[in-house]
Amino acid sequence: MSITRIPGDPPLEVTLRRSARARRYSLRVSQLDGRVTLTLPQRAPEADGLAFVREKEAWIRRHLSARPEDQVVRAGGSVPYEGRALPLVPGTGRAPRLQDGALAVPGPASEVPARVQAFLKTRARARLAAAADGYTAALGLSYRRLTLRDARSRWGSCSSRGDLMFAWRLIMAPPKVLDYVAAHEVAHLVEMNHSPAFWAVVARLMPGYEAPRAWLRANGAALHRVRFGD
Structure with missing residues (x-):
């Protein structure tokens, strides 16, 4: 190319x-x-x-x-986090932290986008690992490893070897949306297809998965339009 x-x-x-x-x-x-x-x-x-x-x-x-405009993450702005706009305010210390309904980000304004992105990736890994651990335990199974990517074409995947991949931008979506994608990929450990049997596993892991699935289809593109820096 x-x-x-x-x-x-x-x-x-x-x-x-x-x-x-x-x-x-x-x-x-x-x-x-x-x-x-x-x-x-x-x-x-x-x-x-x-x-x-x-x-x-x-x-x-x-x-x-x-095409809708991109949302550029900057000091003094906001970033989507768990389904809501999280204000970005000046902070102290070494790393961003949640504080009074906002994200306090230390350092100069030029470093805010990268620090916010790092914060989101860290939170995404913790939340997705917890969700995947819970769903695999419910099935009496285990996965081999979990990786994060900034995937454009899919929100998650499951390999035949039991490797799970998730898009870290899921942390921007409402929590149930992240949980749905985790349940979806864990269900592939049982059924490596999208047959009725597969969807039955998803429904067992997450009753009412249809609503978060619909949210992702309607709003997922907006998560990809969040940019970290000009």
Whole structure:
């Protein structure tokens, strides 16, 4: 993959991606982060692909302008945490801490975004590990390891070896949403599919999972629009 810039106001950054399965040029504007991707057939001339992008420039800009704005985390602002906006206030000490309904973040303003992100990742790991431990104990099972990622395409996964992966941004969602994703992935330790038997395991672990699942489908993209720094 490579990235090219199309002049304009503002300039457009376009990621070029070749695919052996592609038979024509195709454009995609991600609603998660605004990334513009051009997929080209394996042997198609790059110049022709860029000409295609220029033809579609007005279409690309319309889609980008219709996309909701990102939320940039800054000192004095707020960050989503467990389903609510958590104000960011100056703090003391070595690490951010919850204090009087806000997150007190020490250090200069330039370091606030990184420190808030680190705080969220730490909380996410603790909450997801606790949820996964509880659900596996209920099934009489165990998992091999748990990892966190900033995944764009999925909120969690479970490998055939028993490895669980979760998106750390789940800590921004209401607690029941995080619990649902943990239950969903732990259920895959029993059923590595999405059959009725699988959903029966999810329902056993978390009755009423349908509501948090619907919340994630409706609001999950907004969690990806939270950015830590300009």
